[in-house]
Amino acid sequence: MQREVQEKSRFAVVAAVQLPSVSDVEFEASLTELRELAKTLGFEVVHKFMQKRSGFDKTAYLGVGKREEIRCFVNNEPEFAELNETRQSAADPCSGEIDVIFVDHEISPSQARNLEKEVGCQVMDRTMVILEIFHRNARSRAARAQVEIARLGYMAPRLREAAKLAGPQGRQRSGLGGRGAGESHTEMDRRKIRDRIAELQLEITAMDVERKTQRARRQERQGLAGVALVGYTNAGKSTLMRALTGSEVLVANKLFATLDTTVRALHPESVPRILVSDTVGFIKNLPHGLVASFKSTLEEALDASLLLHIIDASDPGFERQLEVTDDVLDEIGAKAVPLIRIFNKIDHVGDAAAQSECAAALRAQYPDCIVMSARRPDDVAKLRERIVGFFQGNLVEDEIFLPWSAQQLRGAIYASCEVLAERADGEGAFFRVRGESDAVKGLREQFSRA
Template sequence: MFDRPEGGNRALLVALEMPGAGGEPAREEFRRLAASTGAEIVGFVGGSRRLPDPRYFVGGGKAEEIAEQVTVCDADIVIFNHGLSPAQERNLEAVVKARVLDRAGMILDIFARRARTHEGKLQVELAQLNHLVTRLVRGWSHLERQKGGIGLRGPGESQLEMDRRMIHDRMRQVRRRIEQVRRSRALNRQRRSRRDIPLVSLVGYTNAGKSTLFETLTGNATYVADQLFATLDTTLRQLPLPPHEAVILADTVGFVRDLPHTLVTAFRATLEETASATLLLHVQDAADEERDVQCEAVESVLEDIDADEVPRLDVYNKIDSLEDTQPRLDRDEHGRPVRVWVSAATGAGLDLLRQAIGERLYAQVRHWRVRLPADQGRLRAELFRLEAVIDEAFDDDGSAQLHIRMEEAQLTRLIELAGLDQTVAEAVADGDIS
């Protein structure tokens, strides 16, 4: 039976070209992720496959090829750019005679290295325990299973059950501590809400420049590096926004393709800051050819945490890497800011970004008196769903008189979709509705 080595960082990488795999850019990202674990990359095995093999994921012949490369490269660990089942990991280890790590395990290792705060470490630990509990049997593959017959009973199965109980006990402890963190964050959000302080949250693909942008905007020194997942812990700081009052800016963990679901679940307490934000700044690397694919990965995570409907402003960063691209502010057909082109590294375009944030938060949010005919129940329900209604009254003919607070462009669009004339809405000054 193969005895799994305890250490070593000489890594052989394996990435197959499969439907939706992403091609060379995805493989390059995989290399960077592997390097982020501290691995010394000594070889790479490629190939193509339409469907995963149930036993080895890569097929028997490719597994033998990987085993040969492990010997040639003197590799300690084989890292796959794919998700492997516990059985596939065990079967591969038996063939290649080295430790096997899948994509989820690799990302978990990076998070474990980068977590700095107590909260971040708790969240990473929970994700690691969730991942480990399904793979625990590998650690006891050298022990004999319980068998029938005198003298044939081994300690393996009972030890597995003991370890599982210990892990589940620890997971319960960690969840309780994370729940305390979640309640504390909820209280802080309630205080900000009572003081009517907007929360602006930075989101985006890892290494898009969120932390650099955060530091430049707030003047707060944060850990900034040209590496994947440089920031794990949410940081909140005041963002001066003259002539308005300051808002709260949040820097959050970056996203990546196929982010392990256990991490999304474990970091939910942190990511709730994103879901509860007044405005999201979706930071994108304007110079990256894979920007569209990266945006899809971000959208997927935002949907998972119920933040996909939060108002959003796109920030195209790193324009200093593009030729003939100047800072600019793009607007939609209603004149509302939708995209800002900036360079967080040089500071170019940051004044436009502050202007856009101010407009989205304050400039066009007004009080309105809206009269809806009785047959406009759908529009009325949508206004309530958006939490825009402050007060409501009904006339004798069944029409509704609503006092709402909403962006002008958003209200204009809703009225158009309902097929109504814009005269049904009348702008009024704060406190001028009887």
């Protein structure tokens, strides 16, 4: 009989500096997002510490007074006794201590080390949090390799900081069995990191070649009708993917539930057959190393003929999220791909009157957008019509003749075209079809040789 083990609750606080150039709304939205990132890692955020400054403290990110305030809270000193009691009442008192401080910016290794020393608690900056989430959620070989490259790149400068702490003891003896004259442990570690990154990049290059070959074969078989779902993390892309394709893709109410690109056919199938791909979500201040590492994953967006930009209509900060996605699309060179803005989760916006008012405002601001809920079948059906209509706009109608001696090829007609009518005479069958120009031309050439 299996014994159930209750997982220990883990508590955290968030800390952030608000610079003069950042509005209160944007600052609050960023902090809320950091709390959600912490939740994805399994932490309960029990308090937040905010400070307005003209710049970050070069020594430890926050000012001296704020660092002292955090230290008192972390160590359960009298000033915060009442709040700490409330925190501990939610779980066993022994597990009520603060495990980590999440910082809402990327900070230098020395800033993180000094802050940890002063407050007596582990510090994780925004970049480290995102990397950890990606590390936990990566499933495919390509995604794991890409995440490892980003993590190693993040670790390299932190090894130099660790070497400063080690001092002269970090220097290794040269001589027999050594790694070189006077080479330090840190230098060896950095060299190992460089070698590992080079090895991973070779693996990714090989996987990219394989993926491009698979895409080319798929496009030869099915044409170029590809749709990519893009947007901010947790905007509802995977839910919409499931609704459009009838597939059992992962749907979870947390940030970065999807890291690997999933490709499925639009259901019910149409002519031309349309492939839908779900891509990794974007986020504000996504570490540059991750954007670079995930370019191969995001290339599904470049290969698509149509992008569906999914936006959470119920999020007050959706305009900032919309801007982030546009910036990333621009960075990967996908701005030229036709795009439809989909404002999803409208069913989360208050009552029916509030939803109607919100939808009207969105359509006025973004005239060609679609406002919907991925959980409403009627809304999904309308979106499907819009997608199919986009690809059928360039279809041609023509008549194809298939001699009786080649009737085994009838399946090829139905697989790549919509058959509008069929008639026959003594020589063979005539098919009135609608399909992509290249597909119809290819069938005609194939049958002429039959």
